[in-house]
Amino acid sequence: MKRTTCLGMLLVTFLAASCVAGDTHVRRDAVECTPRNGLPNFLAKVDAGKSVKIAYLGGSITAAPGWRVQSREWFQKQYPDAQFEETHAAIGGTGSDLGVFRLQNDVLRHQPDMMFVEFAVNDGGTSPEQIHKAMEGIVRQTWKANPDIDICFVYTLTEAMLKDLAAGKMQQSASAMEGLADHYQIPSIHFGVKVNELHEAGELVFKAPKPENIADVKPMVFSSDGVHPHVETGHRLYTETIARSWPAIRKASGQTEPHELVEPLREDNWEHAKQVPINERMLHGEWRKLDAADSLAKRFSKNFPEMYQAMKPDASLKFTLDGTAAAVFHLLGPDGCEVQIRVDDQDPSSRRSIDGYCTYHRMSKLSLASGLPLGVHRFEITVMPTQLDKREILFESKRAYFDENPKRYEDHTWYIGSLLVIGDVVEDEVSE
Numbered sequence: 001m002k003r004t005t006c007l008g009m010l011l012v013t014f015l016a017a018s019c020v021a022g023d024t025h026v027r028r029d030a031v032e033c034t035p036r037n038g039l040p041n042f043l044a045k046v047d048a049g050k051s052v053k054i055a056y057l058g059g060s061i062t063a064a065p066g067w068r069v070q071s072r073e074w075f076q077k078q079y080p081d082a083q084f085e086e087t088h089a090a091i092g093g094t095g096s097d098l099g100v101f102r103l104q105n106d107v108l109r110h111q112p113d114m115m116f117v118e119f120a121v122n123d124g125g126t127s128p129e130q131i132h133k134a135m136e137g138i139v140r141q142t143w144k145a146n147p148d149i150d151i152c153f154v155y156t157l158t159e160a161m162l163k164d165l166a167a168g169k170m171q172q173s174a175s176a177m178e179g180l181a182d183h184y185q186i187p188s189i190h191f192g193v194k195v196n197e198l199h200e201a202g203e204l205v206f207k208a209p210k211p212e213n214i215a216d217v218k219p220m221v222f223s224s225d226g227v228h229p230h231v232e233t234g235h236r237l238y239t240e241t242i243a244r245s246w247p248a249i250r251k252a253s254g255q256t257e258p259h260e261l262v263e264p265l266r267e268d269n270w271e272h273a274k275q276v277p278i279n280e281r282m283l284h285g286e287w288r289k290l291d292a293a294d295s296l297a298k299r300f301s302k303n304f305p306e307m308y309q310a311m312k313p314d315a316s317l318k319f320t321l322d323g324t325a326a327a328v329f330h331l332l333g334p335d336g337c338e339v340q341i342r343v344d345d346q347d348p349s350s351r352r353s354i355d356g357y358c359t360y361h362r363m364s365k366l367s368l369a370s371g372l373p374l375g376v377h378r379f380e381i382t383v384m385p386t387q388l389d390k391r392e393i394l395f396e397s398k399r400a401y402f403d404e405n406p407k408r409y410e411d412h413t414w415y416i417g418s419l420l421v422i423g424d425v426v427e428d429e430v431s432e
Helices: 006-021 040-047 067-078 096-106 128-145 159-166 172-184 192-200 234-252 295-299 396-404
Strands: 051-058 083-090 114-118 150-155 188-190 204-207 220-223 273-277 287-289 308-310 316-332 338-343 349-352 362-369 375-383 415-426
Touching (some): 051 067, 067 234, 096 415, 128 172, 150 234, 159 192, 159 204, 188 234, 192 204, 192 234, 220 234, 338 362, 362 375
Parallel strands (some): 051 114, 204 220
Antiparallel strands (some): 273 415, 338 349, 338 375
């Protein structure tokens, strides 16, 4: 693999470390592609006509049948002798703080040759420090599992992020990720540079109702909501950005060799984050394990091999962790409820398994605690009898759905799939 000179690598490491340790809010210059050390292992395989697997880890923009599908098709046309297989590992409404926990189950166990990581939009409101912890955890977990996997960061955007690009800068989330890309010499592609160029030239409208014959309408309509690109336009621009970036990435890619797992930028990164099954000894009160034929269990089976539903208030999930952070991988939905969270002897807090978007069920992360002192901690999460005013919880734009489907909101329940922990679940206390 082509490497930077020792002096150059020291400079890159110094600058990246300065970004992490010092002013983590510094904005990077808006560059469409920074190839760094390229994707040599992936390219060697496709050049040889071998079968390869591409993993797509991200949020709803990647989950859509847009740039993920289009880029795979583009690769197949560029390398007709190779065979391309896709690992779809994108979940709408989630960021790198969940991606790092589900990486092993959703990506690494499928043994990809290359992985795109797309969290710049869903990490848009996340602090640079938290982005560094999660994204560095993704990189280090990947290369510990298989140092031959190539990684590429890709940065999507929302309408609100155009302001930074118009000023020649990347948004905060992408800027934070660039510090890690420098340190680990991971190529990155910013999908928004061309979008902003067209927007400023009056050739693209970022947010407008979707027109008929959208592919032929001028100026181009990018999205209807200011976030999710239309497959025919915005996603096509994203795919074309990969195509434009490919020659530079090819040129930067040297000989194949395992990626070096250098010293971490953050000692508190989340490389030890993992997903842990829930066992019935952790469940107290009335629960049911959803049958494989249940519609929700079937819909979410790829991410939740097992799912449990709380049947009455006071049903609780109890476990003991020897570690520093814990969360629950659960569902938000119209039949959500309020839960009370108790960690050790701290005062309890409450959360809901329903939010303003809930006209449907979707996967989410219920954070319990992070940054705890290393050691043993007790967790108890209990379903409360609170009867929520769900119409008021919904965003105003969603309330018409509530009025048309009130019965969908009558139940108050909680669906859980697994634990997300940094540390180890201790079995000696869960059976109380």
